[in-house]
Amino acid sequence: MQDCIFCKIVKKELPAFIFYEDEFVIGFLDINPLTEGHTLVVPKAHYESIFDIDEEALQKIISVSQKISKRIKEALRVEGVNLINASGVVAGQSVPHFHFHIIPRKAGDEINLASWWRSKVKEVDKEKLKELAEKLKT
Ligand code: 5GP
Numbered sequence: 001m002q003d004c005i006f007c008k009i010v011k012k013e014l015p016a017f018i019f020y021e022d023e024f025v026i027g028f029l030d031i032n033p034l035t036e037g038h039t040l041v042v043p044k045a046h047y048e049s050i051f052d053i054d055e056e057a058l059q060k061i062i063s064v065s066q067k068i069s070k071r072i073k074e075a076l077r078v079e080g081v082n083l084i085n086a087s088g089v090v091a092g093q094s095v096p097h098f099h100f101h102i103i104p105r106k107a108g109d110e111i112n113l114a115s116w117w118r119s120k121v122k123e124v125d126k127e128k129l130k131e132l133a134e135k136l137k138t
């Protein structure tokens with residue numbers, strides 16, 4: 001897609017530190033890393049978000065994300081990773097070409113994702129959860 005930054009990176013029209021590439025997927029370093037090795041896993045074809053991505057493309061991205069996570073763990077000696085996708089501006093998506101962030105994690109890295117999460121959770125009664133589950137049944 002014209003004017004899409006990630007499509008341009010895929011086509012090598014914009015520079016990026018690509019360290020994984022196959023027929024369908026690329027993996028490259030985020031230009032504004034949250035931690036060392038912060039990586040973006042991107043389908044070569046343009047999909048905007050989780051809502052329109054082709055199922056097969058998504059499966060490939062997940063599989064490559066696992067490969068890259070293992071490589072990061074081994075090469076950068078990290079203890080964990082967070083995989084994050086933002087779909088929709090309201091969810092924080094700034095580049096409208098589907099991607100997973102792989103964020104390498106080490107003890108003491110001060111990302112504090114889990115404590116931030118715990119600080120935001122809401123109390124909810126079981127009846128409300130039951131209703132919601134009913135509503136969401138497909
Ligand atoms: P989002 O906010 O959509 O979840 O994530 C987009 C990510 O793309 C951000 O973390 C941002 O730093 C990264 N990014 C934006 N433009 C470029 C670029 O030109 N090159 C690289 N390598 N990363 C980019």
Ligand code: ZN
Nearest residue numbers: 004007046097
């Ligand atoms: Zn694109």
